[in-house]
Amino acid sequence: MHTITLILLAAGSSSRFELDIKKQWLRVGDRPLWHFVADRCEKTGYFDKIIITSSLDDIEFMKNYADYTFVEGGQTRQQSLKNSLLHVDTEYVLVSDVARSCIDEAFLKKIISHVGKSDAVVPYLNITDTIVYDDKTIDRERVKRVQTPQLSLTTALKSALLREEEFTDESSAIVANGGSREFILGQESAHKITHIEDLKKLSCLSAPSSDTLSGVGFDVHAFDDKGEMFLGGIKIDSEYGFLAHSDGDVAIHALIDALLGAAGMGDIGMMFPDNDVKYKGADSKELLGTLVTKLRHFGFVIVNVDITIAAEKPRIGNYKMAMRKKISSILGIDAQRVNIKATTTEKLGFIGRGEGVGVIANANLKYFDWTKI
Structure with a gap:
């Protein structure tokens, strides 16, 4: 044999x-x-x-x-x-x-x-x-x-x-x-x-599944009295930044995790390890862009994202529209498919004490439908 x-x-x-x-x-x-x-x-x-x-x-x-x-x-x-x-x-x-x-x-x-x-x-x-x-x-x-x-x-x-x-x-x-x-x-x-x-x-190939794939991301960062603050890809007018290995953009980090979760691709620590010197001070927008390219290569299409930012400070109401536009441009989707919400924790916990910011993000993906080319 x-x-x-x-x-x-x-x-x-x-x-x-x-x-x-x-x-x-x-x-x-x-x-x-x-x-x-x-x-x-x-x-x-x-x-x-x-x-x-x-x-x-x-x-x-x-x-x-x-x-x-x-x-x-x-x-x-x-x-x-x-x-x-x-x-x-x-x-x-x-x-x-x-x-x-x-x-x-x-x-x-x-x-x-x-x-x-x-x-x-x-x-x-x-x-x-x-x-x-x-x-x-x-x-x-x-x-x-x-x-x-x-x-x-x-x-x-x-x-x-x-x-x-x-x-x-x-x-x-x-x-x-x-x-x-x-x-x-x-x-x-x-x-x-x-x-x-x-x-x-090729008659043996059937159409891709029409399932929607959902993922959730969560991240927190404490404040640091050094550096600039970036949140949702936008520079925030603040006297302090975030304590982090990269630029500390907690909103984009949570979004990256949500996208990775929907695709079944692990988490942000696996893709961009915080013990890797090349990500020291990294621009989180560039990390998100790298992931978006990879998602496209792997046959995913981004449907929409929803981001909730929990913070007592800074106040971000005036920045939400700019965040939507910035993130939508990186994801390659319309701005109305990027939702940004802001809330507080009613003075409770480390966020309520004004020590940092927490973010929850949700993302939905679909498979690229090659039958419609």
Whole structure:
């Protein structure tokens, strides 16, 4: 019985996809695309191990979804593959791209049935259009559109990738290294997502869930007699600031936690540790902007936020509209979807004694609906 590891490449930046979202984070129901593809493959029972390559920024979030082996990708597809092969100890390895999302069990079975016949098994499609290369018409019968997944003898692929050349698929590397490959007829349904319009060619993908995802954030900061005060992204006229590692904007910190909670991405201390010197005195608006970009990459859309600021001092009534406008500009939503409320604690507790400020924030997210593009 042959042993096989599946490597799914998902470390790309989706630069050709023309949207803020990374295509590996498009949702199928409530699952990201990479998880949808991996789960379909896992259910076949053909694989002894599944490896997902990913950018470093994505790996920790991916771990919330599944227990696959996650490997940091490289700057190129080939480097990502080489990184993954360090974790492969099976006789054979099947390599595919997460963007080739509608691979079915029958196709996998067909590829695997050729195991042992060559160093690489390669699915391909015939060309039906006229092909012109360098202003000369060439015989289209001699041209093949190569697909993934490709099944390779692990030792042959590892040896081939020791070469300095860059290859766009596994079989080309193996052949250049003196190995053999076998071509088998592929499937049109195994189309790869490269551009937005490719989504319409994949019938196996269902629409994302329409669920609303809610999160709550809470933060407090004591006053400090040094520095300036920033609250809700706005400089407040005050003789004191907040005691904090960053600029101490307690409203934005609570909002960050609410957004992270809605997305299931942990908390502010995990994303922006207060023991990391690079966040010393950090502008909280920039931290919020970093998170908003990440949320978009991961396929989330911000619906609305609601922030309650509890303080005896300073009085913030005159600043609320400016806060709404500032926060809405960072979140990329209309100002009416950002609500700011102010209250006191009726002289009770540390807030009532005028020693600091507390903030509760709520945020709602939805999945990006790629079916409406």
